[in-house]
Amino acid sequence: MFIELLGSNPNFYFMCVLIVIFSVCCHEYMHARAALWQGDSTAADLGHLTLNPLKQMGAFPIIMLLIIGITWGQVPVNPSRMKHRYSDALVSFAGPFANLMLFLVFSIATAVVLVKYPQTVHLTSSSAFGALLLFYHAAMLNILLFIFNMLPIPILDGYNVFSFMFPGVHNINQELKNGMIAILFILVLFTFDKLQNLCYLITQFAVDIFRNVLGFIA
Template sequence: MFIETLLTDPLLFIRLIIILVVSITIHELAHGIVALSQGDNTPQVTGHMTLNPVVHMGWESLIFLCLVGIAWGQMPVNPSKFRYHKLSNILVSAAGPVSNLGLASIGIAGLYLSKDNGLVSQEFLYLAAQINITLCLFNLLPIPPLDGFHICSEIFPGLKWLENSYFGLFAMMIIWITGIGTIFFVVSQWIICKLVPTLSVCSF
């Protein structure tokens, strides 16, 4: 289990927890910021416009993260308040993955500039970039309740019925059991190595 990393490599465990908690928190805040810009004040009214990860993730998600390395977050929105229903829904849904792409870009930029001086190591920046590219790609999958599904269902309304079916649950189980999700880590590493080929992890 993921928790075993705490014993085998405590520093890696701490780095992963920090990166994932910050990334998920920013991801959810991005949804909220765009929702507010589209006329929905639900994120503000419910107290979710905060950097407190417990508000966005909840204790269950945080505990699950520490145990198995998987977590989730939630930003309450009310699509009926959106200024432009379809377009606003797409913008709000896309905001999360875009924020992860932004965080990944910061990590990659840091890799160009860092000298691994112990303050912000290249390993930390690499992990931050890889995890956020992975989160971006994963969340864009057209599977409910992921952001990619909400985007696709607005473009193709005929897909909306899947939201109330077991499709999402079965799809997630297949990804989890088969390990297909690891392909996102491979793709993210490939992207980073194309941009920063001098990294030691890119010598393959």
């Protein structure tokens, strides 16, 4: 269980917790901002144009994060108040898009540290090494959040985006939707490690590209 890291590696535990809370809050903030842009002020009226985790996530999701490493946000939107037929999909995509942008920012930050302090990987007690770990894992966790949230499964953002692209999805009955949600939980339980490994590979690939580009420029 995730909380076991608190005993074995407390620094890594708190680093992951802070990264996830910050990333989820950015994700939810972008939902609220995009909804307001598209004419729905529901989230804004309820105070969700903030990075406050108690507002964007709530106490229970934060507790779940601390214990089992799984959490979620809770920004309310009202598609009926939005301007365009694509607005709901746009608002849904805004959250994962925030995570994608954070992935790129933290990947570049990781590359900058590696280029500026190439000896960092051998100096595990240095502040630069601490920054390297923070940026690298922040990049990995954000691409993980992006990929996971874009899965076309009900309750995830990807479902609304997928539904806009393929309107026939709206005709799926509730039993099938419940089955898709069950698939989500099975995915989390049995394949999450593989998804995490994939995200590490993607992160390393991105960091290597940015590192080579920065090295060439320098």
